[in-house]
Amino acid sequence: KAGVTQTPRYLIKTRGQQVTLSCSPISGHRSVSWYQQTPGQGLQFLFEYFSETQRNKGNFPGRFSGRQFSNSRSEMNVSTLELGDSALYLCASSPAGTKTSGTDTQYFGPGTRLTVL
Amino acid sequence: AQSVTQLDSQVPVFEEAPVELRCNYSSSVSVYLFWYVQYPNQGLQLLLKYLSGSTLVKGINGFEAEFNKSQTSFHLRKPSVHISDTAEYFCAPGEYGNKLVFGAGTILRVKS
Numbered sequence: 001k002a003g004v005t006q007t008p009r010y011l012i013k014t015r016g017q018q019v020t021l022s023c024s025p026i027s028g029h030r031s032v033s034w035y036q037q038t039p040g041q042g043l044q045f046l047f048e049y050f051s052e053t054q055r056n057k058g059n060f061p062g063r064f065s066g067r068q069f070s071n072s073r074s075e076m077n078v079s080t081l082e083l084g085d086s087a088l089y090l091c092a093s094s095p096a097g098t099k100t101s102g103t104d105t106q107y108f109g110p111g112t113r114l115t116v117l
Numbered sequence: 118a119q120s121v122t123q124l125d126s127q128v129p130v131f132e133e134a135p136v137e138l139r140c141n142y143s144s145s146v147s148v149y150l151f152w153y154v155q156y157p158n159q160g161l162q163l164l165l166k167y168l169s170g171s172t173l174v175k176g177i178n179g180f181e182a183e184f185n186k187s188q189t190s191f192h193l194r195k196p197s198v199h200i201s202d203t204a205e206y207f208c209a210p211g212e213y214g215n216k217l218v219f220g221a222g223t224i225l226r227v228k229s
Contacts, residue, residue, distance in 0.1 A: 004160070035217075042220075042221050045216045045217065050214075056215065090160055092161075092215075094215055101149070102213055102215070102217075104215055106163075106215060108153075110158075
């Protein structure tokens with residue numbers, strides 16, 4: 001099976017712009033999670049989608065949003081970019097069922113490196 | 118909410134020596150624990166996980182970890198490291214909705 005793919009791999013934007021990142025999960029996986037990785041804050045959970053519904057959300061401002069399509073592909077959007085949004089954004093998928101208590105293995109993509117100037 | 122502490126930010130070790138990367142967790146509910154590895158410029162890869170049962174968990178690439186409930190620890194070990202093990206290692210409890218709560222990470226530097 002193909003792994004998790006993320007596009008684009010690298011992105012440069014300027015402050016105030018918005019950006020959309022894309023994630024294609026492993027075939028058959030229904031859950032997609034997003035994480036932000038920065039040198040200062042480490043790896044932080046953004047949100048998780050399952051069956052086109054946001055099921056869990058981290059502690060990020062409303063500028064960060066996401067969605068999931070019927071084929072389980074997911075996008076995340078960051079509006080009004082700030083310098084501090086520069087980070088590696090990682091997407092992970094898992095074959096989660098309707099109930100998940102944190103036991104699922106997540107499979108990560110290579111990430112999208114966003115630089116905000 | 119769960120939290121995790123990785124006690125060492127960097128661990129230098131010579132090739133073929135044993136290594137232990139330390140992880141302590143804090144939780145009052147059922148604990149599911151993961152170790153992930155991140156090689157330079159790549160995403161994360163699962164090394165091993167503890168869900169229940171045997172407290173000694175074996176993973177890929179010769180790594181193992183022991184779940185210790187009384188000490189709230191889940192330390193990662195390898196008896197003999199290789200240069201290719203140089204990477205950053207993350208301990209993380211899993212929560213509802215596929216949320217992983219990552220520790221700060223430990224950079225393992227294997228020297229020849």
